[in-house]
Amino acid sequence: MADKKKDIRALTKEQLREFFVAQGDKAFRGNQVYEWLWGKGAHSFEDMTNVSKATREMLENHFVINHIKVDTMQRSSDGTVKNAVQLHDGLVVESVLIPTKSRTTACVSSQVGCSLDCRFCATARLKRMRNLNPDEIYDQVVAIDNESRLYHDRPLSNIVFMGMGEPLMNYNNVLKAIDKITDDEGLGMSPRRITVSTSGVPKMIRKMADDEVKFKLAVSLHSAIDEVRTSIMPFNATFPLADLRSALEYWYSKTKSRITYEYVVWKGINDKRKDVDALVQFCKFAPSKVNLIEYNPIDDGEFQQANSEAIDMYVKVLEANNITVTIRRSRGKDIDAACGQLANKS
Ligand code: SF4
Numbered sequence: 001m002a003d004k005k006k007d008i009r010a011l012t013k014e015q016l017r018e019f020f021v022a023q024g025d026k027a028f029r030g031n032q033v034y035e036w037l038w039g040k041g042a043h044s045f046e047d048m049t050n051v052s053k054a055t056r057e058m059l060e061n062h063f064v065i066n067h068i069k070v071d072t073m074q075r076s077s078d079g080t081v082k083n084a085v086q087l088h089d090g091l092v093v094e095s096v097l098i099p100t101k102s103r104t105t106a107c108v109s110s111q112v113g114c115s116l117d118c119r120f121c122a123t124a125r126l127k128r129m130r131n132l133n134p135d136e137i138y139d140q141v142v143a144i145d146n147e148s149r150l151y152h153d154r155p156l157s158n159i160v161f162m163g164m165g166e167p168l169m170n171y172n173n174v175l176k177a178i179d180k181i182t183d184d185e186g187l188g189m190s191p192r193r194i195t196v197s198t199s200g201v202p203k204m205i206r207k208m209a210d211d212e213v214k215f216k217l218a219v220s221l222h223s224a225i226d227e228v229r230t231s232i233m234p235f236n237a238t239f240p241l242a243d244l245r246s247a248l249e250y251w252y253s254k255t256k257s258r259i260t261y262e263y264v265v266w267k268g269i270n271d272k273r274k275d276v277d278a279l280v281q282f283c284k285f286a287p288s289k290v291n292l293i294e295y296n297p298i299d300d301g302e303f304q305q306a307n308s309e310a311i312d313m314y315v316k317v318l319e320a321n322n323i324t325v326t327i328r329r330s331r332g333k334d335i336d337a338a339c340g341q342l343a344n345k346s
Pocket residue numbers: 114115116117118121122123124163164165166199220
């Protein structure tokens with residue numbers, strides 16, 4: 001019987017208002033309940049103290065509130081926090097809090113596992129089980145915001161969709177979650193502090209541009225040479241670089257928003273001058289930023305971080321071509337919370 005009840009947080013505010021009218025109550029009651037669900041993060045109908053007992057019982061008979069549960073929480077020596085989050089059906093995803101001097105960033109998951117097959121990524125080894133619902137994404141952010149306040153005395157400042165899964169393969173739910181995160185009745189965060197990081201799904205990048213989204217876009221590029229990229233990100237054979245580039249040009253023409261590229265330099269894979277030259281050619285059509293990310297081996301040593309000379313070469317050539325470049329040191333390595341390491345090991 002309990003399974004038949006609908007998750008109340010799948011309803012929009014308007015649908016909640018209509019539900020109450022259909023029950024012979026006032027539409028306003030929908031606003032009140034919505035505020036409890038999203039603004040106050042109520043975990044049960046019992047918590048809704050300004051709603052009558054009869055109404056709470058009626059809600060209980062129709063709906064459930066499927067809150068996530070932080071199953072285990074690990075803290076790294078560098079302040080990074082990793083949550084293993086249990087969903088209502090028992091599946092688990094991970095999310096990470098990354099504190100630096102100037103910001104605290106939540107790295108959240110959008111799918112359980114991933115259907116893509118990037119060879120350097122631990123999540124790719126987990127089968128994609130399902131997409132996360134908007135409320136499951138939202139709850140990860142709330143949990144990390146609470147931990148940020150508790151352990152670092154400040155609220156969350158940024159969010160990146162860079163945890164488990166390809167966010168653009170769960171676009172509608174990611175969009176709905178971001179609506180709640182940015183809504184004044186939700187967390188009220190600025191969309192400019194949210195980055196959706198994709199491995200590059202051209203059709204969906206065009207859709208984001210058409211939808212005039214206000215959040216930022218990052219692309220996990222890792223190589224601007226088709227042959228190399230396909231060897232490490234096999235789906236590149238389906239979405240080759242020319243298609244990705246054309247979608248990004250479209251994105252820029254519509255949004256005028258700078259594009260960030262996530263890029264790991266691996267020994268013997270993309271650490272030569274021709275690799276950085278191809279990167280410059282690929283991204284110079286629009287203002288770009290390249291984040292050179294330190295790699296975290298996931299086990300067998302097939303992928304190894306390139307040496308510092310190769311990184312220096314990237315920095316020098318990119319800067320000479322007026323492309324902003326930053327080197328991202330990895331955080332939370334000791335708890336497998338670093339980039340590409342999320343694999344439900346805890
Ligand atoms: S890097 Fe991202 S898109 Fe690629 S397999 Fe891992 S989670 Fe999926």
